[in-house]
Amino acid sequence: DQQVKQNSPSLSVQEGRISILNCDYTNSMFDYFLWYKKYPAEGPTFLISISSIKDKNEDGRFTVFLNKSAKHLSLHIVPSQPGDSAVYFCAASVGGSTLGRLYFGRGTQLTVWP
């Protein structure tokens, strides 16, 4: 049972425009969320995170928004660049005794074209 869902397998955006990647979750105990980016033939790399006590976190061109009532988060990339073309994974974590567990979505392939 997928507790973290990325329902869009792919997204295509023109360079300079905004990319919005979405993620939904079902477990209300999740209290920390992360986004990873993955290029082909490489391991994932951490991008940005957000705690459930916040509704927004910004880092340069990347902003993550969290809507707890809707169990939804989104990653905004502005402006999008061709180098952003990669697979983006949303992940969620629960605290307590399962501190090391990390639940991933299935990923969204972002393509940024010139």
Added chain:
Amino acid sequence: EAQVTQNPRYLITVTGKKLTVTCSQNMNHEYMSWYRQDPGLGLRQIYYSMNVEVTDKGDVPEGYKVSRKEKRNFPLILESPSPNQTSLYFCASSLRGPKLDNEQFFGPGTRLTVL
């Protein structure tokens, strides 16, 4: 150079032949974890370790074993591999864990094919 290394990078084997994929990190990290990536399924956590001699199951631990006898190494053992374990495997490490610190470093991946 700070890094997570995995060996081998590519492996083709046959059903039932025990194998070990090694993972090593040189950053003195307490937390290490194994994931598999499959088309359409994304990344799924197999096992993780919060520290030496402390390991826990992830999403898909069946058919895998791990051990954490020393901080730098976290081998993944397939006692009797089956074709459904054909996958791309990633090892990762971080100082304290994915929630306590963000920078989880991933290895380059091991492409495993079980015939």
